[in-house]
Amino acid sequence: MKITMKFGGTSVGSVAALKQVVQIVQSAKNNGHQPVLVVSAMSGVTNKLIAAAHAAEAGDERAAQQARLEIERRHAETTRELLGDSAERDTVLAEVRRLLNEFETLCHGIHVLGELTPRALDVISGMGERMNAPQVAAILRANGLDAVAVDARQLIVSDGRHGAATPQIAATAERTQATLPPLLAEGKIPVITGFIAATADGVPTTLGRGGSDYSATIIGRALPADEIWIWSDVDGVMTTDPRIVPEARSIRHLSYVEVGELAYFGAKVLHPRAIRPARQANIPVRMLNTFNPTHPGTLIDGNIEADGRAVKAITAIKDMSIITIAGTGMMGIPGVAGRTFSAVARTGTSVLMISQASSEQSICFMVKTAESPVVLAALREELARELERRDLDEISVQDETVILAVIGAGMKGTPGISAKVFGALGAAGINIVAIAQGSSEYNISLVVAHGDANTAVRLIHDEFGLAA
Ligand code: ADP
Numbered sequence: 001m002k003i004t005m006k007f008g009g010t011s012v013g014s015v016a017a018l019k020q021v022v023q024i025v026q027s028a029k030n031n032g033h034q035p036v037l038v039v040s041a042m043s044g045v046t047n048k049l050i051a052a053a054h055a056a057e058a059g060d061e062r063a064a065q066q067a068r069l070e071i072e073r074r075h076a077e078t079t080r081e082l083l084g085d086s087a088e089r090d091t092v093l094a095e096v097r098r099l100l101n102e103f104e105t106l107c108h109g110i111h112v113l114g115e116l117t118p119r120a121l122d123v124i125s126g127m128g129e130r131m132n133a134p135q136v137a138a139i140l141r142a143n144g145l146d147a148v149a150v151d152a153r154q155l156i157v158s159d160g161r162h163g164a165a166t167p168q169i170a171a172t173a174e175r176t177q178a179t180l181p182p183l184l185a186e187g188k189i190p191v192i193t194g195f196i197a198a199t200a201d202g203v204p205t206t207l208g209r210g211g212s213d214y215s216a217t218i219i220g221r222a223l224p225a226d227e228i229w230i231w232s233d234v235d236g237v238m239t240t241d242p243r244i245v246p247e248a249r250s251i252r253h254l255s256y257v258e259v260g261e262l263a264y265f266g267a268k269v270l271h272p273r274a275i276r277p278a279r280q281a282n283i284p285v286r287m288l289n290t291f292n293p294t295h296p297g298t299l300i301d302g303n304i305e306a307d308g309r310a311v312k313a314i315t316a317i318k319d320m321s322i323i324t325i326a327g328t329g330m331m332g333i334p335g336v337a338g339r340t341f342s343a344v345a346r347t348g349t350s351v352l353m354i355s356q357a358s359s360e361q362s363i364c365f366m367v368k369t370a371e372s373p374v375v376l377a378a379l380r381e382e383l384a385r386e387l388e389r390r391d392l393d394e395i396s397v398q399d400e401t402v403i404l405a406v407i408g409a410g411m412k413g414t415p416g417i418s419a420k421v422f423g424a425l426g427a428a429g430i431n432i433v434a435i436a437q438g439s440s441e442y443n444i445s446l447v448v449a450h451g452d453a454n455t456a457v458r459l460i461h462d463e464f465g466l467a468a
């Protein structure tokens, strides 16, 4: 089988992890598979690069020097352990240094200009992957595996939306098919940089934070692969974030739609857009643990399986703001909802949840807190006349809110799920700020205050017996 295997930041973030990666790839080869690797930056590197770029914009250039030293040391130590004193190590470190020189030069420019453009930020944030793919390929070669690093900017053609680029399917398939099958035919193992892409004109972009998952499914679809395996540091998709509920259990099987909801509503284990390419091409995805490779993890495919559980998982998206537009005059204003959402869309912000009171006297919706000031400004401008005439009251914002999503295909047509959710929270005195049911009926989402979120997740997890 052709298998696209993505290794996340922690899976390539230490000597011990990289030894696991070698084992995993070796065993895939021994089983007759053709692995195509997609790798993230070493854990923490992307955060450091981005923080330094922001610091440079704010006038602090030393952060870039510090980041450079730390990242260089990380790669130097890793390669010393895994490549020894070798020409391979020298080549990897020369590339790391070349990229870090470029990084420092870019940060200097940002510092001088006092401006960090989205385009420059994409170039900087993607450097971790460009340092790591050659490193992982060299480590595999040192272990007798014929690996070759590939820059994803040669394969994934995207639009120009920096920080959240969308791939162009036909162009990506064309380049991928021209590049990868010949390598596989020679018995080589491509090691592709996750997270990064380029426009048709060659302008570098990124697919959004956590985007290496998306790279893996994009490449998987373009190849096409028989399966896509996402290697991370947990035993697959869990019933909820194990950092919130340590008893969270790994889920053996999920459908594409369920995982789509989970990822969209904040389960960090998969990038929100990553499931789409796999679903479109009907390629099974396995979520696996690099540190526990014999665990079966989670299989994701098109089967919507009723396993007797209506609710399968709960997610939380933190740092959200709820924006409410209300006013007794609202009923009389034609198209106010349309104008509201068009104004929001013009800011490029995505709305994660909408709820409208049936009286038509208010509309409320959720956006990321970081994006709420620009959304508010756009709304105040769009609805200036109505606000002035007092047809609408002030547009209000409540920060520090969290969207919880209760997910499971078996919820469709099962009565009483909402009652159980609300009952459990009500009994604990947790106030529900807003509610929405997804049109798929595979999820109920609700909004609670930040301070209540973890307790609410635990209560719902218990209420549906998900730990058992
Ligand atoms: P990687 O670097 O491999 O992409 P991430 O840190 O992005 O890994 O994602 C894995 C992490 O996601 C886990 O360590 C876990 O803490 C977190 N997580 C949040 N929700 C879930 C969930 N429902 N199932 C599994 N992991 C989750």
Ligand code: ASP
Binding pocket: 008, 009, 040, 041, 046, 047, 128, 194, 195, 208, 209, 210, 211, 212, 213
């Ligand atoms: N390195 C990138 C990030 O930290 C992409 C990824 O890890 O998936 O966002």
Ligand code: MG
Binding pocket: 008, 210, 213, 268, 269, 270, 271
């Ligand atoms: Mg991730």
